[in-house]
Amino acid sequence: MKKIRLFTPGPTMVPEEVLLEMARPMEHHRTAIYKEWVREAHGLLQYLFQTKATCVTIAGSGTAAAEAAIVGCCPPGHKALVIDNGKFAERWVKVCAAFGIAHTRLPIEWGRGAKGTDVSKAMDADPKIDTVILVHSETSTAALSDIAGIGRVTRDRGALLIVDGITAVGAIPCKMDEWGVDAYITGSQKALMLPPGLAFVAVSDRAWERIESGKMPMLYNDLKAYRKSLAEWDVPYTPAVSLVRGLLWVLRGIKERGLESIWAETAMLARGTQAAAEALGLKVFPADPVDSVTAMVVPQGVDEGALRKTMRGKYGFQIAGGQGELKGKIIRFSHMGYVDAFDTIAVISALEMTLRGQGYKFSLGAGVSAAQAVFAEGMK
Amino acid sequence: MKKIRLFTPGPTMVPEEVLLEMARPMEHHRTAIYKEWVREAHGLLQYLFQTKATCVTIAGSGTAAAEAAIVGCCPPGHKALVIDNGKFAERWVKVCAAFGIAHTRLPIEWGRGAKGTDVSKAMDADPKIDTVILVHSETSTAALSDIAGIGRVTRDRGALLIVDGITAVGAIPCKMDEWGVDAYITGSQKALMLPPGLAFVAVSDRAWERIESGKMPMLYNDLKAYRKSLAEWDVPYTPAVSLVRGLLWVLRGIKERGLESIWAETAMLARGTQAAAEALGLKVFPADPVDSVTAMVVPQGVDEGALRKTMRGKYGFQIAGGQGELKGKIIRFSHMGYVDAFDTIAVISALEMTLRGQGYKFSLGAGVSAAQAVFAEGMK
Numbered sequence: 001m002k003k004i005r006l007f008t009p010g011p012t013m014v015p016e017e018v019l020l021e022m023a024r025p026m027e028h029h030r031t032a033i034y035k036e037w038v039r040e041a042h043g044l045l046q047y048l049f050q051t052k053a054t055c056v057t058i059a060g061s062g063t064a065a066a067e068a069a070i071v072g073c074c075p076p077g078h079k080a081l082v083i084d085n086g087k088f089a090e091r092w093v094k095v096c097a098a099f100g101i102a103h104t105r106l107p108i109e110w111g112r113g114a115k116g117t118d119v120s121k122a123m124d125a126d127p128k129i130d131t132v133i134l135v136h137s138e139t140s141t142a143a144l145s146d147i148a149g150i151g152r153v154t155r156d157r158g159a160l161l162i163v164d165g166i167t168a169v170g171a172i173p174c175k176m177d178e179w180g181v182d183a184y185i186t187g188s189q190k191a192l193m194l195p196p197g198l199a200f201v202a203v204s205d206r207a208w209e210r211i212e213s214g215k216m217p218m219l220y221n222d223l224k225a226y227r228k229s230l231a232e233w234d235v236p237y238t239p240a241v242s243l244v245r246g247l248l249w250v251l252r253g254i255k256e257r258g259l260e261s262i263w264a265e266t267a268m269l270a271r272g273t274q275a276a277a278e279a280l281g282l283k284v285f286p287a288d289p290v291d292s293v294t295a296m297v298v299p300q301g302v303d304e305g306a307l308r309k310t311m312r313g314k315y316g317f318q319i320a321g322g323q324g325e326l327k328g329k330i331i332r333f334s335h336m337g338y339v340d341a342f343d344t345i346a347v348i349s350a351l352e353m354t355l356r357g358q359g360y361k362f363s364l365g366a367g368v369s370a371a372q373a374v375f376a377e378g379m380k
Numbered sequence: 381m382k383k384i385r386l387f388t389p390g391p392t393m394v395p396e397e398v399l400l401e402m403a404r405p406m407e408h409h410r411t412a413i414y415k416e417w418v419r420e421a422h423g424l425l426q427y428l429f430q431t432k433a434t435c436v437t438i439a440g441s442g443t444a445a446a447e448a449a450i451v452g453c454c455p456p457g458h459k460a461l462v463i464d465n466g467k468f469a470e471r472w473v474k475v476c477a478a479f480g481i482a483h484t485r486l487p488i489e490w491g492r493g494a495k496g497t498d499v500s501k502a503m504d505a506d507p508k509i510d511t512v513i514l515v516h517s518e519t520s521t522a523a524l525s526d527i528a529g530i531g532r533v534t535r536d537r538g539a540l541l542i543v544d545g546i547t548a549v550g551a552i553p554c555k556m557d558e559w560g561v562d563a564y565i566t567g568s569q570k571a572l573m574l575p576p577g578l579a580f581v582a583v584s585d586r587a588w589e590r591i592e593s594g595k596m597p598m599l600y601n602d603l604k605a606y607r608k609s610l611a612e613w614d615v616p617y618t619p620a621v622s623l624v625r626g627l628l629w630v631l632r633g634i635k636e637r638g639l640e641s642i643w644a645e646t647a648m649l650a651r652g653t654q655a656a657a658e659a660l661g662l663k664v665f666p667a668d669p670v671d672s673v674t675a676m677v678v679p680q681g682v683d684e685g686a687l688r689k690t691m692r693g694k695y696g697f698q699i700a701g702g703q704g705e706l707k708g709k710i711i712r713f714s715h716m717g718y719v720d721a722f723d724t725i726a727v728i729s730a731l732e733m734t735l736r737g738q739g740y741k742f743s744l745g746a747g748v749s750a751a752q753a754v755f756a757e758g759m760k
Contacts, residue, residue, distance in 0.1 A: 008408045011621055019403040026575060028388045028698050059577050060440040061617040064600045099597040195406060197439050197577045197620030217479040217597045220444045237441040240577030241391055318408050
């Protein structure tokens with residue numbers, strides 16, 4: 001028997017109950033039943049994003065929702081600052097380029113997050129900037145940006161703040177209204193523990209003003225159509241019905257459990273994994289580590305490709321490698337969604353057995369016991 | 381007990397085996413396993429579209445794929461003819477307008493399909509037209525356009541032909557290469573008997589030339605990125621993994637059964653339903669009826685809203701009403717996907733019982749027996 005365990009930072013493991021919920025017979029979307037689902041999901045998404053804002057659901061990947069938010073908020077006459085500190089941040093620069101949006105790219109070293117001062121300096125240097133776009137938790141580097149601090153800067157200066165929260169929302173604190181985020185984006189396949197195929201964007205009143213003021217070349221991703229339909233708990237295009245069914249199940253559970261409790265557990269898993277890395281002599285890659293994903297530097301003498309192949313092929317653990325310039329240099333472990341302390345103990349154990357197989361020197365069990373110590377304390 | 385039966389022209393009923401296939405544990409998409417799924421699905425999609433062309437899969441509704449094809453094929457310097465004969469055709473006019481695509485709208489009466497002569501006349505009147513966009517089977521009116529005939533016109537004149545085959549592909553003959561279609565679009569929730577959330581577009585070499593020649597404002601729906609990834613059986617953005625799993629199951633079954641056999645069965649269901657309508661004194665709405673959906677005119681004295689409410693609330697049959705200018709005037713029955721002669725007998729029976737409840741005069745059983753006669757002959 002080989003059990004498969006998914007530790008990739010999206011898609012993440014889907015609870016059995018959710019798989020079965022999504023396997024229920026198809027419902028049509030132009031019905032009173034579906035309107036009721038839209039209404040309930042909307043209220044629960046507001047809780048998830050910690051907001052009173054309108055929350056749009058799109059059938060598509062997170063990229064679709066990010067494009068919808070970025071393009072909608074940047075009609076001609078506006079200028080964006082795009083913070084580029086990883087593979088996904090890079091994609092938002094590409095969206096600006098593809099749609100001819102006036103923008104400045106602010107490169108930040110991979111592994112670092114952005115701070116309020118990065119944004120205030122860039123805005124001082126170019127007063128035309130009235131929109132800031134960045135990634136909350138950069139999946140490719142496992143680095144955390146300070147959205148609360150950046151939100152203070154953008155609010156003070158009347159700029160819009162667009163945040164890719166794809167590996168953040170539902171895993172780590174994301175407080176849209178308190179922090180002054182104007183468009184917060186997430187996807188179904190991360191902390192929401194669903195298959196990929198749904199994307200979400202919560203949009204502030206200030207952002208709606210901007211979106212409604214402009215006319216950008218888009219139809220499927222045009223948020224205006226979604227807002228108009230939502231006023232009647234309706235959808236403009238055929239929605240991904242089965243995923244929405246799973247979404248309701250998941251969001252009800254998140255509300256019942258409470259976001260604070262989920263954030264605390266995710267943080268504990270990150271602490272335990274970081275403690276294990278340290279005990280094994282592996283460096284945590286990012287300077288500003290996030291709690292939703294841990295990235296470790298592959299030590300000298302260890303082959304990353306062979307390591308991941310053994311982890312998956314021999315032990316059944318699917319972890320992620322590096323992307324772009326980090327290919328072959330790091331390995332990444334998710335702490336999002338349907339994963340607990342004992343799953344995490346298991347993946348650390350498999351990592352140890354794999355490293356040992358490659359001749360890496362360490363004391364077998366050191367990582368596991370370091371994580372255990374953190375979890376024993378956290379679960380008291 | 382009340383069994384629910386979905387007769388809406390999308391979403392359609394999903395086979396139990398497909399629901400369970402999609403309920404299998406999540407797979408990551410950057411793996412050898414997923415590449416193999418992409419490769420296999422691509423070959424099967426080529427069979428579905430009857431083409432050697434590249435077939436792109438997008439996570440989204442059919443609108444996303446149609447937008448991708450229309451916008452990609454219409455960079456500046458080109459001009460489109462958009463045939464507008466229903467609610468979905470209207471949407472493609474809106475796509476052209478949203479992206480500033482030079483276009484002429486050719487209105488055709490709702491319920492009629494377009495013919496080659498409609499297109500040749502319009503192209504004679506405006507030699508700038510080098511792209512023709514239309515709907516093969518207009519879901520809102522259940523009307524069929526003559527793609528083979530139109531393809532002869534567009535090929536003769538070197539124009540690109542973009543066809544929305546959302547309620548056509550996999551249900552009625554759709555022969556991309558033989559007919560000279562350059563972009564053929566479909567969605568998962570119709571003849572493919574899957575939940576909504578996947579969209580497809582098969583793209584000819586001529587269309588790729590046009591797409592690669594231009595630079596339109598799009599990222600998520602930019603087909604160039606999908607083509608580049610497909611060259612390595614990869615995907616540019618996170619795909620809807622569970623739906624793709626179901627897709628493989630369905631496409632294998634379609635190939636095994638054979639498209640000709642599916643087209644014949646769909647046509648038989650349409651004939652039987654039309655015969656039932658006639659026996660009940662109900663007029664089939666479209667002048668050019670398609671085999672994938674049957675639309676009937678609601679007779680004088682019958683309340684369409686109450687009829688559909690009884691069909692669903694009392695008997696468990698979800699059928700569709702009219703859209704736009706046909707709201708309240710027609711009812712529609714799907715013949716696509718996981719539906720057979722006996723399901724169709726059942727829905728006709730429920731229709732009769734509902735009509736009788738509203739005091740409509742007819743001989744109870746007349747519709748059912750008319751359909752039975754067609755099916756008995758067709759299933760010999």
